[in-house]
Amino acid sequence: MAITQNTYTGNGSLTEYSFTFPYLEESDVKVSLDGTIQPTTAYSFANATTISFNTAPADGAAIRIYRETAQEATPATFFAGSAIRASDLNDNFLQQLYVAQETSRDTIDAVAGTIPDGTITTNKLASNLTIDLASGTVGLPSLTFDANTGLYSPDEDQVAISTNGTQRLLIANNGWVGVGVTPESALHVKGPQPSIVLENSSGFLSALILKTTGSAQNDYVIATNSSGTEFASNRYTFKNVGSTAEYMRLDSDGRLLLGTPVSIDTGTFVNGIGDRYYAGLQLASAEFRKGSISLSSYQSGSNVSSQVSLNKSKSGTVGDFGVNALVNGDDLGQVVFSGDDGSKFVPAAVISGEVDGTPGNDDMPGRIVLSTTEDGESSPTERLRIASTGAVGLSGANYGTSGQVLTSNGSSAAPTWQSFSAPAGTVIYYAGSTAPSGYLKANGDTIPNGSGTVQGVTADFSALYAVIGSTYGSAGQLPDLRGEFLRGWDDGRGVDSGRGFGTSQEDAFEAHSHKVGARDSLTTYGTDATVEFVSNLPSPQNMYVTSESVGGTETRPRNIALLACIKY
Numbered sequence: 002m003a004i005t006q007n008t009y010t011g012n013g014s015l016t017e018y019s020f021t022f023p024y025l026e027e028s029d030v031k032v033s034l035d036g037t038i039q040p041t042t043a044y045s046f047a048n049a050t051t052i053s054f055n056t057a058p059a060d061g062a063a064i065r066i067y068r069e070t071a072q073e074a075t076p077a078t079f080f081a082g083s084a085i086r087a088s089d090l091n092d093n094f095l096q097q098l099y100v101a102q103e104t105s106r107d108t109i110d111a112v113a114g115t116i117p118d119g120t121i122t123t124n125k126l127a128s129n130l131t132i133d134l135a136s137g138t139v140g141l142p143s144l145t146f147d148a149n150t151g152l153y154s155p156d157e158d159q160v161a162i163s164t165n166g167t168q169r170l171l172i173a174n175n176g177w178v179g180v181g182v183t184p185e186s187a188l189h190v191k192g193p194q195p196s197i198v199l200e201n202s203s204g205f206l207s208a209l210i211l212k213t214t215g216s217a218q219n220d221y222v223i224a225t226n227s228s229g230t231e232f233a234s235n236r237y238t239f240k241n242v243g244s245t246a247e248y249m250r251l252d253s254d255g256r257l258l259l260g261t262p263v264s265i266d267t268g269t270f271v272n273g274i275g276d277r278y279y280a281g282l283q284l285a286s287a288e289f290r291k292g293s294i295s296l297s298s299y300q301s302g303s304n305v306s307s308q309v310s311l312n313k314s315k316s317g318t319v320g321d322f323g324v325n326a327l328v329n330g331d332d333l334g335q336v337v338f339s340g341d342d343g344s345k346f347v348p349a350a351v352i353s354g355e356v357d358g359t360p361g362n363d364d365m366p367g368r369i370v371l372s373t374t375e376d377g378e379s380s381p382t383e384r385l386r387i388a389s390t391g392a393v394g395l396s397g398a399n400y401g402t403s404g405q406v407l408t409s410n411g412s413s414a415a416p417t418w419q420s421f422s423a424p425a426g427t428v429i430y431y432a433g434s435t436a437p438s439g440y441l442k443a444n445g446d447t448i449p450n451g452s453g454t455v456q457g458v459t460a461d462f463s464a465l466y467a468v469i470g471s472t473y474g475s476a477g478q479l480p481d482l483r484g485e486f487l488r489g490w491d492d493g494r495g496v497d498s499g500r501g502f503g504t505s506q507e508d509a510f511e512a513h514s515h516k517v518g519a520r521d522s523l524t525t526y527g528t529d530a531t532v533e534f535v536s537n538l539p540s541p542q543n544m545y546v547t548s549e550s551v552g553g554t555e556t557r558p559r560n561i562a563l564l565a566c567i568k569y
Contacts, residue, residue, distance in 0.1 A: 002109075003102045006067030011058030019051045020066040025076060025095060033065045034058055036133075038158065070099040107133065140166045254279075260292070261285040267339065267346055311335075311354065331356045333367060349374050351381045357389040384415060423568045426468035428482070430563040440566040441465075445474070445481030448569070458569075465569040472503035482565035486557075508556050 007020040011034075024030055032039045032052055047053040058064055076096055077089035134152075137143030142151030142163055149166035158174035170180050177184035182191035190197065199209065250258040256279065258264060264279040286292040296307035311334025315325035327333075333354040339346040351372040358366030366389035372381035386394040393407070394400045401407075401418030408419040423429070428443060436442050441456050448455050448462040448469075455462065466477050473480040480503065488506070491497035500506070 002105070005099075005102050005106045006065060008066075009064040011060060011062035011064055013060035014057050016054045016057045017047050017051055018054075018064060018066060021050070022068050023095075023099075024068050025070060025092060025099065029068055029070045029099075031067050031069050033063075033067075035063050036065075040158075068099060068103060070096055070103060072096065072100050107135070139163045139168050255281070257282050259284040265346075267337075327356050327360050327365075329356055329358055347374075347379065348381055425464035425568050427568040428480075428487075429566050429568070431566045432563060434564060436564065436566045440568055441479065443480050443482040443565040443567045445483075446479050447475060448477045448479065450477060460569060462569050465567065479567060485565075486560070510556065 004022045006022065007018070009018050020030070027046060028041075030046075030052075032044055043056075044052050044054045052066055076092035077086075079085060079089070134143040134154075136155075137151070137153030139153065139155070139161070140149050140163075142149070142153040144153070145151035150164045151162070153161055153163065155161050155168070155171070156174075160172045161168050162170040168181075170178065171183060172178055173184055177186060178188050179185075180188075180190045180192070181195070182189050247262045248260070250262060252258060252264060254264070256264050259282075261283060265283055265285060267280050267283070284292060284294065296309070298305060298307040300306075313327065313331065313333045314322060315327060315331070316322060317324065333356060335354070336352040337348050338350040339348045341347075351370075353370040353372065355368050355370055356366065357368035360366065368389055369387045370383055371385040372383045374381045383397055384395070386397070388394060388398075388400070392400045395407075395418065396415060399418070402420070404420060404422035405418040406421045407416050409416050423439075429440065431437055431440070436456070436458075441448070441458065446455055448466055450466040451463050452461045453459070462477075469479065470476065471478065485505070488497065490502050491500050492502075
């Protein structure tokens with residue numbers, strides 16, 4: 002029989018082992034230790050017929066060096082008209098020969114080891130017994146219990162179990178285990194209803210222990226159903242095995258507790274229901290900053306960030322919508338600030354979100370309500386709200402009236418709405434080039450006695466119309482103050498008597514005179530005066546003085562141009 006393998010027993014120190022069979026490619030030479038195929042990185046070829054291990058096989062290790070010729074393709078391929086070399090033909094024939102020899106070897110090894118069922122006992126098995134199986138497939142396992150159920154190897158250094166022709170479990174070459182899936186972690190379970198059940202039969206403990214190298218102080222346990230002092234029934238705890246500190250608990254009421262072994266009464270409802278309550282998610286800590294929650298987003302989009310979402314449905318079933326629709330005034334969510342009064346937490350301030358109108362499809366009008374607890378009181382009172390329209394209300398739906406302003410009443414009382422608005426017809430000078438809200442440009446435009454659109458503003462102008470009437474021209478005509486200086490109406494004082502209200506006035510100098518000295522001889526004073534004698538007049542001679550024209554087109558003080566506007 003042709004030689005296709007050589008076997009040795011390691012001694013713990015020897016690293017080089019020779020083999021005597023021929024081969025086509027180095028990749029056709031395989032090495033196994035104690036039945037485990039070794040990766041090519043574990044050894045090298047010292048020469049054409051010697052394997053050199055990186056590390057000497059252990060004393061007593063079963064070493065097998067064997068040939069497994071690749072048969073996916075022939076070494077040489079011939080084409081019509083090509084030259085045929087003897088070496089190519091030899092390689093092709095040798096491939097077929099080697100494959101046949103290896104098949105014969107594997108068949109003899111398998112058949113020679115056939116033993117009737119029930120006759121194999123541990124004392125009859127050699128300590129280094131190796132069973133060399135074909136890889137098999139998921140539908141035809143190499144070690145079968147029936148036609149399509151058994152063990153097989155889907156790839157190098159992998160073991161799988163199939164039932165009914167379907168892979169159920171896979172042990173990957175890195176030791177990871179997959180149930181129904183190629184594992185992506187140490188244990189990976191996938192299926193229509195994937196679950197892992199830990200069921201105790203002693204009534205003591207079901208636990209999942211996360212163990213790390215070293216002291217038990219680094220071991221963590223997830224456990225339930227213990228009658229001891231460390232665990233109680235109907236709850237799940239997460240803690241360090243070697244410590245009394247408990248990190249997380251899922252209690253019998255389904256509440257998730259972080260940093261506390263007991264559920265904490267976090268205060269009363271602030272919506273009129275006086276019951277105490279225990280939140281479903283609780284975080285507590287006596288350590289610095291550990292009683293805080295941090296939400297961080299690293300998404301590259303500019304409009305994506307961390308969110309705290311408070312949602313409300315009245316359906317009565319988680320995940321259901323459209324039943325018992327929300328109505329105006331329903332609470333949507335609250336942020337409650339509470340303090341320890343010596344025996345319990347009492348709310349001090351609340352930020353509430355409420356429905357503010359009638360909801361509809363893709364329509365949920367809302368308002369924000371701010372409440373505080375006054376000194377000596379036990380519950381918060383609404384102080385401020387922002388309605389769905391953006392209106393601001395004081396102590397409820399007190400939004401004031403149009404034009405009112407928010408006025409402080411000092412630190413001892415809430416602010417109030419106070420009326421303060423310039424009356425219609427008030428004229429202001431504005432530092433912008435367009436009129437502010439509630440005003441028109443005083444540019445001579447005409448307004449209607451009622452609603453209309455003037456200067457792009459649609460409003461009721463009747464109040465302004467009642468003030469100006471036809472004072473400034475035709476009925477409803479605004480005063481045109483562009484380029485004008487204002488002067489107070491005389492109104493009987495006598496400084497500017499004779500003026501009618503709303504009339505304009507041209508520029509003027511008050512009447513006045515100038516004295517000019519004279520001499521017998523002609524003298525010119527300066528370049529801006531001309532002196533001339535009037536002939537045929539007796540002595541002393543008379544003369545006239547005429548000044549040349551200087552200055553601009555009008556008489557005015559220093560000024561700055563602003564926009565004259567009138568309140569409507």
